[in-house]
Amino acid sequence: MIAEYAESPVCRVDEMADGELREVRVEDTDVLLARANGQFYALHPKCSHYEGPLAKGVLHGNRLICPWHNACFDVRNGQRLESPALNGLTTHEVRIENEQVFVRLTSNVPSRENPLVAPEEENPETFVIIGSGGAGAFAAEALREGGFTGKIVMLTESGEAPYDRPNCSKEYLQGKAPDEWMPLRTDEFYADYGIEIRTGQHVTSLDPAAKRIGLASGDTLTYTKALVCSGGKPNVLPVPGAELEGVYPLRTLHDSQKLRELGKQGKRVVIIGSSFIGLEGAMSLRKLGSEVDVVGLEKVPFEKILGEKIGRVMQGWHEKEGIRFHLGRKVDQFKGNGSVNAVVLDNGEKLPADFVLVGLGVKPRTDFLKDIALEKDGGVKTDGFLQIAEGLYAAGDIAHYPTDDGLQRIEHWKVAGLQGHVAGLNMAGNEEPYRSVPFFWTNQQGKRINYVGHATKIDDIIYDGDPENDDNFLALYVQDNQIKAAAGLKRDQDIIAIRELMQEGRMPSVEDARKGVEWVKELTV
Template identity: 70%
Template sequence: MLTDYMEEAVCGVDDLKDGELKDVRVGDTDVLLARVDGQYYALHPKCTHYQAPLSKGLLNGNRLVCPWHNACFDVRSGHRLEAPALNGLPTHEVRIEGDQVMVRLTTDKESLENPMSTPDPANNTTCVIVGSGGAGAFAAEAMREGGFTGNILMLTSSSQAPYDRPNCSKDYLQGKAPDEWMPLRTPDFYADYGIEIRTGQQVTRLDPQKKEIELSAGEGQPTERITYDKALICSGGKPNKLPVPGADLNGVHVLRSLHDSQQLRDLGQQGKRIVIVGSSFIGLEAAMSLRKLGSEVDVVGMEAIPFEKILGGRVGKVIQGWHEKEGVRFHLGRKVGTIEGTDTVEAVVLDNGDRLPTDAILLGLGVKPNVDFIAGIDREEDGSLRTDKQLQIADGLYVAGDVATYPTADGSQRIEHWKVAGQQGYTAGMNIAGQEMTYQEVPFFWSNQQGKRINYVGHAEKIDDVIYDGNPEQDDNFLAFYVQGGEVKAVAGLKRDTDIIAIRELMQYGQLPAVDKIRKGVDWKAELVTK
């Protein structure tokens, strides 16, 4: 049990330079020490997302960035600044005594919620969130953080309150993450902050002119109508279907939900043969997880090399090799011709006649925006909704996540990443609360491929050239810079966490070095400091 007076000298006043981090101990408690503009700060040392050691991250001014998934915190207050972390970091008191830095423990908590308002019964304003993914979860909290005290209603077709969806293809699918790890918040949290979540709700129509939402109440039941003052659409994506004979047989699965992951985990634990159609990030994460459970796994992909369009051929081949080493079989440059079976799938027949016997199929063919219920709003060619810089599409109506096409300096973008969805939800929620924020974050995503985490920042529509720092085929760490139109637009990295953080911070402020300088080699942390 901590006392109010547990205090120790942890270093000399000149031991750290501005921008440096150091793990220290006060008694039996680990503490992270940071120095910014000559001032020392002491915080909880692990990220509140997945407990990454923050001393392995990077400090840019007051921004402390996690090395694993790029969550971001303010070292001055401990407040969470960016997804995927929901909570902030507890802080401890720091004082200078002579030439020593003294830290006094003031809390034994491992995380703290950002300051949020509670609902005011006298405020009858209603905001409705359609969707319960990362965007919806962060939006609801941002509304309270931004000072909104009205009613918040979240409508979701899922049977679950917001949960950690990225884990559905990783540790949860492997049986390493228990059910209790998956919810983002407890029911008590949502009750305390007046966030009403209605699961199992099918929104059939949203009318931006009337500011009205219709819900299906089931056959023979009257339609329920809800009026809103402001609303957020973050309804996510619908899995693309496989347009071949037999695709409607039992045993054809997708991986978009906790329930989907549970079903696939059961199959994997039984050692079933599984064919994955689509060599996407989710598809190959699932291949990794199902293989670890003991399944025989075949992957069918139209591409000659997995991820070639996103990561380039060399990196794609390396990742394919990681999977093949673990027994995953690839059938690339191939399409599915037909699926055989009576009631349940029995085999996948490829366009070259090869027959793959199977007990189940997992489709990893991407998604399309789930927006069919929205009336009176034009769609983009891909079915998404075009927003302004505040993520608004109509009076009082906002969009975030997979369904949003938003403006950037390089043109419009639509990004299907968890961190992006969370940050967009946060921005939209703050705007609903009246804070007038602009969304202008550089995209970031991560993928776990056979236990190796690839981090990726930026966005490249096509790859004109790739610059490598390190050898992907031989080194256990590298950076790959993707050049489009004479500029580096995206970067992927393996075990180069602080470099990726520095690169994203430089991208964020339009200060990335020119291609010629990057070809010669850059000390990325030093480059960030000089900016």
Template identity: 70%
Template sequence: MTTNYAEAAVCRVDDLANGEMREVQVGDKTVLLARVDGEYHALHPQCTHYQAPLAKGLLHGNRLVCPWHNACFDVRTGHRLEAPALNGLPKHAVRVEDGQVIVQLTTDSESVENPMVEPDPASADTCVIVGSGGAGAFAAEGLREGGFTGRIVMLTASEEAPYDRPNCSKDYLQGEAPDEWMPLRADEFYQTHHIEIRTGQRVVSLDPATKTIELASGETLTYQQAVLAPGGSPNPLPVPGAGLAGVYTLRSLHDSQLLRAAGQPGKRVVVIGSSFIGLEAAMSLRKLGCEVDVVGRDTIPFQKILGPAIGRVIQGWHEEAGIRFHLGTEVEQLTGDTTVREVVLKSGKSLAADLVLVGLGVKPQTAFVQGVDRQDDGGIRTDAYLRIAPDLYAAGDVAVYPVGDGAQRIEHWKVAGQQGYVAGLNMAGQQQAYQQVPFFWTNQHGKRINYIGHADSFDDIIYDGDPEKDDSFLAFYVAGEQILAVAGLKRDVDIAIIRELMQLGRLPSAASVRAGVNWTRELKKA
């Protein structure tokens, strides 16, 4: 049976210049119309990650960048180019007649998979993925997209297939996201593409010399190629009483489920650590009706990452919601009989607690890897292709990859996903260096701050807008007059443009930024 889809003339052929896009209506459907190199393209108008309106994003050449989380698509094909989106954008037919651009709807689908090869049951090659987070999930897809037809085995200590980990501290913890939202893919996807996910399988040893993997069950596997994507484990709280019942961490879906069940209205919660995850969790637990106190070593949250002005603003958002802060101090001990009842601070103050959430960062889980050098924090150095040894790759929280004049390790979802994807492509025989500019986002009381680049430290911050007065701003983190990173609130297109310029190595100087920059003009010049 053939379906007759609506069509409509949506504009004149010269209404859009190259590089412009707009939403148009075709029948009862909204379509994104874009013009690139003189050709029109019509696509699904929302990002396949969290349904952001792509018309509010950036079109740079063939790259269509989501305004919210910087997923990226090829406007010519609809294919997904960058995480955190998994799927691409469906396209519709476009033709030009008598100077009119006519779009015909060709599908009702809201997403499409990138092209993947058919697996070959006769192949003896095996690729093993250790870990099922964003890096592991994208590595599996990169393998199939890159042309690998052999066996793919994903090993994870978790009882879950890959899921949307960033949501564990946000909507899911708040009870606003149902369980069915959390898996990244349906089980049928992994079955169709012959990606074998083995849950509840903890790896205790991986030997690159013999290409063997030993599981806690005693089983041993061999591989032709493997990628390490085990993520990180939460840093413990090194004080007396940390082992009491009622002390939680938040790293997994299971952690989020336990914390959500415990976070009943009126419960007294102490969050130890004023990090991004700690404060997102504080926000979510407050929305559940808990009384929330946050303890932090720094005198201002995020001061070392975002600077004191933005830190004070974020703290103010939380305080307006009723969250109390105890900063510039540390925990002395936790007290209680068998269950935590009190958090004693080194300042001498005591906080009543029905439950405690420890958010002190994570450490790469690499102790099981044999015969490789580790950094002091447990990370493992890779080359530009994310390779750490012959036929062994690393991605995500564990990967220390080369940049400019050094190396860095980034613990963020988009970075993990894109590294996993590149590692998968390379295991499939591609030779693609990982050269992505880091990106992350945080949601603090409904306000999304996007951050691009990476700055361990900085000498100066250049502001476009005043974080303490304006409802939108950019902050440029500068060291030696070099812009290392940029944070922004409600400046989505500017952030996307700046990331494109960083990627091209065409970012204006700090002096130019101080003098005022038109970012759209800068991108056109590039």
């Protein structure tokens, strides 16, 4: 128990500049000290998501941004501003005496919830959330954060309440994350805030005119407002033998559990797909002891997203761990008698397989929507506030949302969480446009690549550092003579700065960027 009077001098006023972050000690407790707009603030020093070291992040105005996964907090009060963090940060008292900064510990609890209202029985409105992924989880809390006191019902096909889906291809699949890490919140949390989660519910129809939802059970549910964040359905490979036992996707907690048990047995696995999920799955199953072969259409992994040079480097990371690649190849068929035992490629090569992981992306799950126009890929078009019809909103993998470059649809956890949060606030009566620049991360053989922005094609790449020879690098992706995206290894602060500059419309020209990347230091010093 920390005594209320625990206090220490931590620095002099003139020792820290605006925008500076510093980890200090108050007796035996680590504290993050920050200076923003001339004011000093003291907070818990670790991100509430995965305990990233916030002193290595960036302070931009009042926005405190974690270096690992770009969770964002308000430095003034510790409140969480952006996913993937759910909780805010504990704050401590700061006082200044004789130009000396003192910090007084006020709590030994590292994180705290954003202020949420409690449900009220007299409120007759019912808001329904279809989906329990990142968008649904953050939307439910945003409704209470935005002041909605009516009934909240979350419908999910899953047998679980919202959980940490990105971990399904990483530590959890590797057996390094226990089951208790996976739920985003406790059952008590949802009960306390009146968020009713109905698991095992398959939605068969949604009529926006009648505001009625049909379920496979035959039940119907009417709503005042609804959010569709039903996510995606894993793409299947339309080849002979695709229905064989032992051919699995990697999308859900159950998928990860099944693959983990197989991986522990040291079996032979063939992975179809050489992008992020496929190679995170390859990494994790290899760590469990499986023999791993990866089949991909691209001649180089990630070539369309990260470019050939970085793709080859990342392929090399996996090959050093014993993963074999078969690139520029298609699957001709899966062989087996009841259960898969081999994968035959289009060149006739036959790869032995005790099981197969198909990681070929997802298709938006929207087939239950009535009288809602779908985009070519099955997604839905939203307005700038993520609304698709009167009282009906969309977020996450299914949402095509407007940007200065036209409609975008992004499949990533942080984006889904951000959209769910904004949609929830808007359903509660706010009018907040969704304008966040996309960000995602991937873990490839213990190396975290962070990516910000969105490029549909790569005209050129500007490098700071050499991916083939350096242990850190920054890549700027040029499309139509503008920098549309960036990726970095061990360049966390630079990636944060680029995202902040993109959101403010202050990115440099391509010509200036070619002269050097000193401009990214504008937000990091």
